[in-house]
Amino acid sequence: MSDYSLFGDTQIAPNCGKTVKQGGGAEKPFDDQRAPKISLRNVHKSFKGRKVLDDISMDIMPGESHVVIGLSGAGKSVLIKCILGLLRPDSGTILINGEDWFDMSIEERLRRMPCIGVLFQGAALFDSMCVWENVAFVLLQQSMPRVDARKQAEQMLEMVGLPGIGDKMPAELSGGMKKRVGLARAICHRPEIVFYDEPLAGLDPVMSDVITILLKRLHETMNVTSLTIAHNMKLVQAFSDQVSMLYEGKIYAQVSAQELQETKDPLIRQFVEGRAEGPIRFGFESEMSGQPDANDKGEAT
Amino acid sequence: MLILQSIGAATERLAHAFGLYPLMMAKVLARMRKPPWFFALIIRQCEKVGVQSLPVALLTAVFTGMVMALQSWVAFHRFGAESMIATVVSLSILRELGPVLVGLMVAGRVGASFAAELGTMRVSEQIDALWTLSTDPVRYLVMPRLIAVIVMMPLLVVLADAVGMFGGYVISVHVLDQNPHTYLRNSFEYLQLIDFYSGLLKAAVFGFIIGLVSCAEGYYCAGGAAGVGQATTRAVVISAMSILIADYILTAWIFQ
Numbered sequence A: 001m002s003d004y005s006l007f008g009d010t011q012i013a014p015n016c017g018k019t020v021k022q023g024g025g026a027e028k029p030f031d032d033q034r035a036p037k038i039s040l041r042n043v044h045k046s047f048k049g050r051k052v053l054d055d056i057s058m059d060i061m062p063g064e065s066h067v068v069i070g071l072s073g074a075g076k077s078v079l080i081k082c083i084l085g086l087l088r089p090d091s092g093t094i095l096i097n098g099e100d101w102f103d104m105s106i107e108e109r110l111r112r113m114p115c116i117g118v119l120f121q122g123a124a125l126f127d128s129m130c131v132w133e134n135v136a137f138v139l140l141q142q143s144m145p146r147v148d149a150r151k152q153a154e155q156m157l158e159m160v161g162l163p164g165i166g167d168k169m170p171a172e173l174s175g176g177m178k179k180r181v182g183l184a185r186a187i188c189h190r191p192e193i194v195f196y197d198e199p200l201a202g203l204d205p206v207m208s209d210v211i212t213i214l215l216k217r218l219h220e221t222m223n224v225t226s227l228t229i230a231h232n233m234k235l236v237q238a239f240s241d242q243v244s245m246l247y248e249g250k251i252y253a254q255v256s257a258q259e260l261q262e263t264k265d266p267l268i269r270q271f272v273e274g275r276a277e278g279p280i281r282f283g284f285e286s287e288m289s290g291q292p293d294a295n296d297k298g299e300a301t
Numbered sequence B: 001m002l003i004l005q006s007i008g009a010a011t012e013r014l015a016h017a018f019g020l021y022p023l024m025m026a027k028v029l030a031r032m033r034k035p036p037w038f039f040a041l042i043i044r045q046c047e048k049v050g051v052q053s054l055p056v057a058l059l060t061a062v063f064t065g066m067v068m069a070l071q072s073w074v075a076f077h078r079f080g081a082e083s084m085i086a087t088v089v090s091l092s093i094l095r096e097l098g099p100v101l102v103g104l105m106v107a108g109r110v111g112a113s114f115a116a117e118l119g120t121m122r123v124s125e126q127i128d129a130l131w132t133l134s135t136d137p138v139r140y141l142v143m144p145r146l147i148a149v150i151v152m153m154p155l156l157v158v159l160a161d162a163v164g165m166f167g168g169y170v171i172s173v174h175v176l177d178q179n180p181h182t183y184l185r186n187s188f189e190y191l192q193l194i195d196f197y198s199g200l201l202k203a204a205v206f207g208f209i210i211g212l213v214s215c216a217e218g219y220y221c222a223g224g225a226a227g228v229g230q231a232t233t234r235a236v237v238i239s240a241m242s243i244l245i246a247d248y249i250l251t252a253w254i255f256q
Helices: A076-084 A106-115 A131-135 A137-141 A146-159 A175-187 A205-222 A233-239 A257-262 A266-273 A285-289 B002-032 B039-051 B054-077 B082-123 B126-132 B137-175 B180-189 B193-219 B224-254
Strands: A010-012 A019-021 A038-047 A050-060 A065-070 A091-096 A116-119 A193-197 A225-229 A242-247 A250-256
Touching: A038 A076, A050 A076, A050 A242, A050 A250, A065 A076, A065 A233, A076 A091, A076 A193, A076 A225, A076 B126, A106 A116, A116 A175, A116 B126, A131 A137, A131 A146, A131 A175, A137 A146, A146 A175, A175 A193, A175 A205, A205 A225, A205 A233, A233 A257, A242 A257, A242 A266, A250 A257, A250 A266, A257 A266, B002 B137, B002 B193, B039 B082, B039 B137, B054 B082, B054 B137, B082 B126, B082 B137, B082 B180, B082 B193, B082 B224, B126 B137, B137 B180, B137 B193, B193 B224
Parallel strands: A065 A225, A065 A242, A116 A193, A193 A225
Antiparallel strands: A010 A019, A038 A050, A038 A091, A242 A250
8 A cells, every 4th residue: 555655745735726845844735723624604505495404503623534424314415515615505604724615706716626625425437537537637637747647646546455447447447446536536636625425335344444444544644624424333433533413404413423422312322323213203113113103203302 | 276386387397497508608608718628628529529420410411312302303393394403402401401400410419418428427426526626517518518519510511411412413313314414503503602601500500509408408407317318308309499490590580
């Protein structure tokens, strides 16, 4: 497995165009380490009258690994899409590096985008490009010579444990390989903030463990700020500094991974332990127990 | 009440569908002023739209020319005006059949491909991924396709015109025993430049319609695989209908 130091000592942080020295260098990519990298204030988002995000506020500090958990349909993906600017919130403020991207022109937002890397749930690799072109996409768009871009992409692929597959097409890869290529693409341009949208979805337990280890290693070596959407509690335990639980569009709890394991809150316990029985109701419990269901609206008691 | 609700829902769907095209047009126009232009992608799309559509366009044109010659002969033979076959074939192909039939063929082949491709990219989050990889999806995906189809349609029509007229010539001379010199002279003698240019103008407009409708349908596609299928069908049907409507409007405007 490659070491991240293979990138050399000096990089242009693509994010804000500032020079960043690594290794012995002292300069940091973002000047204020006490200011949140991502800050949400009173964010609301509804679809056809249904509140999906309801007054969401949270701060993600530099270097923090923040994991968002919650039931399917709780609004996790909408949250990440709002932060990425793919959906505009109905109200509220979202700041990335202290800036509201929704106030900017498209060109300005695109100029700032390289400070972000995203691993999509289905990897979202471009079918028409081979693997290395996918991984080096941002570098190629930034007019890096193809030879250099390929070299960097191959290093990234080696880093995620997939050396020598640069010339393959995405259709030739398994689900786990696609995920790892997606991961290589997300970090190839050295982003400051990385978003992982359900990185273990659809993977077998072994591949889930591989990806968990990779994410942890990347987080430690690159010192990025990350926001992860996850259902897998093993990943949450291994990877999170802070955990937010979304429930019915609101942040139900914001705790550390340790607190998440120790909490007595029945709703969180039900989610963490993955039980059908508990305060979160799905409407079929009465059939299971043979008793009339007093609360079949899917609401917490 | 139910009828009113159905009418309301249908109107809303229609407004939504037709709202997509001005929206997409506005996005494209807003980006026209500044680079990047992605010339390599434009060239690649030109190859897909133009070169790969050539067999379909030429085959359609040659058989249309042949059928035109046969049908005209049947009609003109009744009152001994067979010499007019050449003029009718060339005028019909240059003014109408060339651009309209090539437009319909390209709408079916290229329009469906654009909508399906962009729709699949949308539902598999590839368009979102482009955005997060610092690339404007409208510039990267829509503009090259739109430019390519506007540029390549007139070129396809020029070739289709030539091949269609050749088809008419082959049938008239070799099957209907027309004099080849007279046929060729009559083919061009009554033509005016406007007949040729109007076909090219129509081709460019049809190209614009195909590109805009198909790209908008694919780009704003939703609803998984079924949504992609619906978007593709809508792209072809709306493109084809729009071509026929635009053809009438252009014809009325040019030849009034």
